[in-house]
Amino acid sequence: AAGVIQSPRHLIKEKRETATLKCYPIPRHDTVYWYQQGPGQDPQFLISFYEKMQSDKGSIPDRFSAQQFSDYHSELNMSSLELGDSALYFCASSVRRANTEAFFGQGTRLTVV
Amino acid sequence: AQSVTQLDSQVPVFEEAPVELRCNYSSSVSVYLFWYVQYPNQGLQLLLKYLSGSTLVKGINGFEAEFNKSQTSFHLRKPSVHISDTAEYFCAVSDGDDKIIFGKGTRLHILP
Numbered sequence: 323a324a325g326v327i328q329s330p331r332h333l334i335k336e337k338r339e340t341a342t343l344k345c346y347p348i349p350r351h352d353t354v355y356w357y358q359q360g361p362g363q364d365p366q367f368l369i370s371f372y373e374k375m376q377s378d379k380g381s382i383p384d385r386f387s388a389q390q391f392s393d394y395h396s397e398l399n400m401s402s403l404e405l406g407d408s409a410l411y412f413c414a415s416s417v418r419r420a421n422t423e424a425f426f427g428q429g430t431r432l433t434v435v
Numbered sequence: 436a437q438s439v440t441q442l443d444s445q446v447p448v449f450e451e452a453p454v455e456l457r458c459n460y461s462s463s464v465s466v467y468l469f470w471y472v473q474y475p476n477q478g479l480q481l482l483l484k485y486l487s488g489s490t491l492v493k494g495i496n497g498f499e500a501e502f503n504k505s506q507t508s509f510h511l512r513k514p515s516v517h518i519s520d521t522a523e524y525f526c527a528v529s530d531g532d533d534k535i536i537f538g539k540g541t542r543l544h545i546l547p
Contacts, residue, residue: 428478
């Protein structure tokens with residue numbers, strides 16, 4: 323069965339650079355979530371989209387932005403990267419109100435040096 | 436607002452012994468409850484979920500959890516652990532329309 327695909331799996335950037343993380347949800351899933359997991363931390367909710375519209379916003383820095391495209395894939399754009407942005411970034415997708423869980427991708431490990 | 440409390444940050448247990456990882460939640464609406472496992476340097480894998488129906492939920496790898504509405508708990512149990520169960524376990528809650536909120540996680544250490 324198709325799963326949530328995230329790319330790249332690993333990314334190394336320098337401070338003040340920009341990074342773009344991509345997420346391809348499971349086909350026919352209408353909701354996408356982004357989470358950030360710092361070292362030894364629990365996943366923190368960043369932002370979500372339902373049917374290509376932003377549906378909820380968590381602790382996402384102003385330097386970050388995200389969008390969901392017409393094909394339902396989503397991108398998380400991160401600018402002016404800081405050392406503290408080094409983390410594992412997860413994307414998840416689900417079908418809203420369908421009594422199912424969210425399925426998580428394998429994550430993108432971002433290292434800022 | 437929803438929240439999840441995992442009462443133990445680390446749980447050491449001997450191999451083949453039983454284990455219980457505790458989770459309490461708070462929510463003002465109907466909840467969906469989940470346990471996810473994260474092995475070192477890997478992503479989040481769903482162990483089990485409670486959406487409705489029977490309060491005893493069985494998951495993968497021999498794990499089970501019981502939804503207790505009166506105690507607002509969703510503790511995870513396994514009768515006999517294996518060294519391969521060494522991982523971080525996250526309890527999570529959702530109302531179905533909203534984001535999933537994770538607990539702080541419990542690190543399960545299996546002792547030989």
